[in-house]
Amino acid sequence: MVSLVAPKSLKKTDAYHHGNLRIALIEAAGQLVQESGIESLTLREVARRAGVSSGAPYHHFKDKAELIQELVWHRFERLEQAYQRALLGQTTPQEKLQAVGVAYVMFAVEHPADFRLMFRPEMGSPFTSNNPACTSVFRTVMQVIDEFQLAAPRREQAAMGVWSLVHGLAALLVDGPLQPLSHDLAQVRALALGVTSLMNLANREGQPMQEETN
Amino acid sequence: MVSLVAPKSLKKTDAYHHGNLRIALIEAAGQLVQESGIESLTLREVARRAGVSSGAPYHHFKDKAELIQELVWHRFERLEQAYQRALLGQTTPQEKLQAVGVAYVMFAVEHPADFRLMFRPEMGSPFTSNNPACTSVFRTVMQVIDEFQLAAPRREQAAMGVWSLVHGLAALLVDGPLQPLSHDLAQVRALALGVTSLMNLANREGQPMQEETN
DNA sequence: ACTATGATCTAAACGTTGTCAAGATCCCAT
DNA sequence: ATGGGATCTTGACAACGTTTAGATCATAGT
Numbered sequence: 082m083v084s085l086v087a088p089k090s091l092k093k094t095d096a097y098h099h100g101n102l103r104i105a106l107i108e109a110a111g112q113l114v115q116e117s118g119i120e121s122l123t124l125r126e127v128a129r130r131a132g133v134s135s136g137a138p139y140h141h142f143k144d145k146a147e148l149i150q151e152l153v154w155h156r157f158e159r160l161e162q163a164y165q166r167a168l169l170g171q172t173t174p175q176e177k178l179q180a181v182g183v184a185y186v187m188f189a190v191e192h193p194a195d196f197r198l199m200f201r202p203e204m205g206s207p208f209t210s211n212n213p214a215c216t217s218v219f220r221t222v223m224q225v226i227d228e229f230q231l232a233a234p235r236r237e238q239a240a241m242g243v244w245s246l247v248h249g250l251a252a253l254l255v256d257g258p259l260q261p262l263s264h265d266l267a268q269v270r271a272l273a274l275g276v277t278s279l280m281n282l283a284n285r286e287g288q289p290m291q292e293e294t295n
Numbered sequence: 296m297v298s299l300v301a302p303k304s305l306k307k308t309d310a311y312h313h314g315n316l317r318i319a320l321i322e323a324a325g326q327l328v329q330e331s332g333i334e335s336l337t338l339r340e341v342a343r344r345a346g347v348s349s350g351a352p353y354h355h356f357k358d359k360a361e362l363i364q365e366l367v368w369h370r371f372e373r374l375e376q377a378y379q380r381a382l383l384g385q386t387t388p389q390e391k392l393q394a395v396g397v398a399y400v401m402f403a404v405e406h407p408a409d410f411r412l413m414f415r416p417e418m419g420s421p422f423t424s425n426n427p428a429c430t431s432v433f434r435t436v437m438q439v440i441d442e443f444q445l446a447a448p449r450r451e452q453a454a455m456g457v458w459s460l461v462h463g464l465a466a467l468l469v470d471g472p473l474q475p476l477s478h479d480l481a482q483v484r485a486l487a488l489g490v491t492s493l494m495n496l497a498n499r500e501g502q503p504m505q506e507e508t509n
Numbered sequence: 510a511c512t513a514t515g516a517t518c519t520a521a522a523c524g525t526t527g528t529c530a531a532g533a534t535c536c537c538a539t
Numbered sequence: 540a541t542g543g544g545a546t547c548t549t550g551a552c553a554a555c556g557t558t559t560a561g562a563t564c565a566t567a568g569t
Contacts, residue, residue, distance in 0.1 A: 099517080099518080102517080102518085118417065119417070120417045123554085123555065123556090124555080124556065124557090125554080125555065125556080133518075133519090134518065134519050134520075135519090135520095135555090135556085135557090136518075136519070136520080136521095136557080136558080136559090137517080137518055137519080139556095139557075139558080140516075140517055140518075141517095144556090144557095145555095145556065145557090197416050197417075200466075200470070202411050202469070202470040203332065203333070203334045203411075206470045206471060206474070208467070208470070208471040208472040208474075209471075209472065209474065219472070234489075238486075238489045238490055238492070238493060239493065241464065241467065241473065241486070241490055242460065242464075242490040242493040244463065244467065245459070245460050245461075245462075245463030245464035245466075245467055245490060246456065246459050246460045246463055247459075247463070248459075248463040248466060248467065249458065249459030249460055249461070249462040249463025249464070249466065250455065250456075250459035250463070252414075252459075252462060252463065252466065253422070253455065253458065253459055253462065255416070256414075256416040256420045256422070257420060257422040257423075258422040258423060258433070259455065260420070260422075260423065272455070275448070275452045276452055276455055276456040276459060278452070279452060279453065279456040279494055279495055280493055280494070280495070281493055281494070281495040282493070313546080313547080316546080316547090337525085337526070337527090338526080338527065338528090339525080339526065339527080347547075347548090348547065348548050348549075349526095349527085349528090349548090349549095350528080350529075350530095350547075350548070350549080350550095351546080351547055351548080353527095353528070353529075354545075354546055354547075355546095358527090358528090359526095359527065359528090
């Protein structure tokens with residue numbers, strides 16, 4: 082719930098102390114990611130953009146990884162906001178589920194650099210992180226799933242299935258063979274709706290297509 | 296279809312020329328990835344392991360990225376082999392589809408470092424690459440989907456849906472909240488089967504759960 | 510009001526990395 | 540055998556992450 086605002090106190094023409102460097106660094110990092118992806122996200126360049134020396138960030142973050150993690154958390158807050166916007170006015174479980182799924186995919190397509198950053202495996206998976214911003218995103222999905230009131234084994238299957246489906250589709254659109262489609266937002270929306278429609282979440286008993294393959 | 300074999304000519308105690316450096320480098324890189332992930336995959340360390348100087352690799356690869364790409368292609372060959380192994384003895388489309396899906400997930404869980412490497416976005420997505428090893432993997436999935444003989448709009452939905460589902464589930468298992476489950480291979484297998492069972496690929500007409508959310 | 514304490518920033522350095530150029534060494538075809 | 544091309548080494552360069560020592564400021568306690 083940290084708000085990314087500009088330094089509030091007008092710096093007196095050139096203050097030795099920046100005033101709000103921590104936030105300025107996160108903002109610079111975010112801007113840098115959006116411009117040229119994460120591979121060109123350099124701590125020194127971030128410091129440079131914030132008008133500060135190379136060692137300055139180390140008084141606010143112990144690591145480059147820590148700065149990035151903080152940035153990732155801010156992006157998860159945005160995703161959660163997109164969820165909530167999408168859920169407005171939806172009433173039935175089906176509506177809600179599709180709204181959240183589409184919001185997830187749209188977020189990925191509209192902010193591909195952020196999406197890549199958020200799910201970068203090597204720096205602390207957001208899933209396993211216990212940051213409230215990350216967990217709330219996934220809790221929201223779970224709440225929607227629970228409205229289906231599925232029986233015991235089917236509930237977890239549905240959760241993982243929907244989750245996998247949406248995340249996988251987003252990945253395919255952002256970095257995969259569906260990349261060419263990703264600039265046409267209306268088409269992406271239709272695609273996300275169509276794919277989610279394959280999910281069978283009716284409250285019948287769990288009957289896999291086949292029990293075991295061998 | 297490049298075979299990763301040791302240098303065939305026994306080096307005469309200390310040859311100035313390595314004899315088969317290109318392949319030795321790829322092998323060293325693969326070993327390094329498996330040991331400590333991709334973030335510690337250093338061109339210099341690769342050269343070090345191959346017993347060669349830091350500049351030597353540049354006579355075989357123009358880039359660090361090119362070496363990695365080559366390694367990725369080898370891993371896609373392994374995935375394709377896993378596909379083919381899984382398809383043995385499967386006859387119905389459902390069986391084949393689940394076999395391929397489970398093989399995909401199992402591959403990811405059994406070789407997480409390789410999986411992460413293969414789908415690393417920043418160095419040339421394997422999807423869009425026209426390397427035969429990568430394309431054949433995805434072509435195999437498509438062939439299985441086609442056996443369902445779905446109607447026109449449903450066919451693509453099914454392909455993307457299955458693909459997304461399996462890839463997403465693998466991602467969740469390798470880097471996500473399902474990571475704790477990933478060491479129990481039997482459980483992973485059951486999970487993959489259960490989740491795929493949610494896919495409704497019956498040849499009915501395409502009827503999305505809802506046409507448009509707003 | 511004055512100072513000292515801690516927070517913040519700079520400057521400079523260290524080790525490491527990717528990459529390249531110049532030269533050494535070896536293999537092979539002529 | 541010999542010269543040319545392939546292969547490897549050496550040494551260098553810039554950039555990076557990180558650390559240390561010291562400079563500068565803000566402010567709490569007197």
